[in-house]
Amino acid sequence: MENVTILGAGSWGTALANVLAENGHNTLLWTHRIDQANEINEQHTNDKYLPNVQLPSQLTATANLQEALNHSDVIVVAVPTKAIQEVCHSLMTFLNDKKLFVHVSKGIDPDTLKRISEMLRENLSPDVIKEIVVLSGPSHAEEVVLHHPTTITAACGNLEMAEKVQDLFMNQYFRVYTNEDVIGVELGGALKNVIALAAGVSDGLNYGDNAKAALITRGLAEITRLGVKMGGNPFTFAGLTGMGDLIATCTSVHSRNWRAGNMLGKGMKLDEVLENIGMVVEGVRTTKAAYQLSQEYDVPMPLTTALYNVLFNGKEPKEAVDELMIRMKKREIDIL
Numbered sequence: 001m002e003n004v005t006i007l008g009a010g011s012w013g014t015a016l017a018n019v020l021a022e023n024g025h026n027t028l029l030w031t032h033r034i035d036q037a038n039e040i041n042e043q044h045t046n047d048k049y050l051p052n053v054q055l056p057s058q059l060t061a062t063a064n065l066q067e068a069l070n071h072s073d074v075i076v077v078a079v080p081t082k083a084i085q086e087v088c089h090s091l092m093t094f095l096n097d098k099k100l101f102v103h104v105s106k107g108i109d110p111d112t113l114k115r116i117s118e119m120l121r122e123n124l125s126p127d128v129i130k131e132i133v134v135l136s137g138p139s140h141a142e143e144v145v146l147h148h149p150t151t152i153t154a155a156c157g158n159l160e161m162a163e164k165v166q167d168l169f170m171n172q173y174f175r176v177y178t179n180e181d182v183i184g185v186e187l188g189g190a191l192k193n194v195i196a197l198a199a200g201v202s203d204g205l206n207y208g209d210n211a212k213a214a215l216i217t218r219g220l221a222e223i224t225r226l227g228v229k230m231g232g233n234p235f236t237f238a239g240l241t242g243m244g245d246l247i248a249t250c251t252s253v254h255s256r257n258w259r260a261g262n263m264l265g266k267g268m269k270l271d272e273v274l275e276n277i278g279m280v281v282e283g284v285r286t287t288k289a290a291y292q293l294s295q296e297y298d299v300p301m302p303l304t305t306a307l308y309n310v311l312f313n314g315k316e317p318k319e320a321v322d323e324l325m326i327r328m329k330k331r332e333i334d335i336l
């Protein structure tokens, strides 16, 4: 049994805290909202993010960051990408020894084009980082809290640390693999959100299953194209954190990215959609980042570009799809 701290009490931070507490670890969940910490400690619920879920009484929460950091040498960072920098700055006020960081966020920063582990290394001093492990894969919080069988990957260049995280989280409903390819795992997890938004748009337009299958497979082709050029292992994109998460996110009503795309496809405006969802939709900012990366690395990403034009240039979804379909003829298989 270990002490573990989770930063961020949204749907994923809470679901992972639940896994750890059920595994017998002494788990402390940090939230920046006192009322939410009180709700978790007194009622053992987190109604906004996981309605109708009873959390174990041994799972406790705090709104005191110093207390959260003192609790453990393992810090799971579970805030959205847009909050990573701010959280790192807060951490630097309190940290004075090395911690093992596990991050579970799926995004790329559109301002710096950095992956999350790069952002952590940039915004935290090396004196406080023992190692950074990425935990990613097809894993909707809503299903994990119901103990539905879930597989996920712990990635780190230092395999021993990935195995430590594997041991912390693994149980009979939560199966954890390891991978040494941090770049591939992070890029797959972030870029699948772009394609899930596009799949939602397609479903919102009632384009059916052929179109959805096309988006998933051609989406994987462009994710792999960029990911390999950025240094990822091509096999990683065919694995849980690539194809696996792409399938889960493009086909699930739990996916906030799919749901957001669906509303866009039905004609709602982006601001209205985001307000309606009320949780993070990582794919929006990541589309901006991916579009810029495709230009920087000179990698064609037609689906990402089409979605970028819908989200940020006022292109009508149907027109974007029509334009995708009449592009010049192509071979299916790229030489990587």
Ligand SMILES: NC(=O)C1=CN([C@@H]2O[C@H](COP(=O)(O)OP(=O)(O)OC[C@H]3O[C@@H](n4cnc5c(N)ncnc54)[C@H](OP(=O)(O)O)[C@@H]3O)[C@@H](O)[C@H]2O)C=CC1
Residues within 6 Å of the ligand: 008, 009, 010, 011, 012, 013, 031, 032, 033, 049, 078, 079, 080, 081, 083, 086, 087, 104, 105, 106, 107, 139, 140, 141, 142, 278, 279, 280, 282
């Ligand atoms: N949900 C899922 O099934 C999965 C999510 N992920 C990834 O996990 C990450 C977190 O997502 P998820 O939990 O779903 O997001 P949610 O939108 O459900 O929750 C986000 C949480 O982060 C908190 N937060 C936001 N900004 C800050 C900040 N500056 N300081 C402290 N806390 C902050 C929010 O607080 P507040 O209530 O105040 O807004 C909220 O508690 C994302 O990158 C997502 O892609 C990965 C796998 C599965």
Ligand SMILES: O=C(CO)COP(=O)(O)O
Residues within 6 Å of the ligand: 106, 137, 138, 139, 140, 141, 193, 196, 245, 248, 249, 254, 255, 256, 257, 258, 280, 281, 282
């Ligand atoms: O990453 C996820 C499942 O693996 C969650 O996806 P959404 O953020 O689209 O809900």
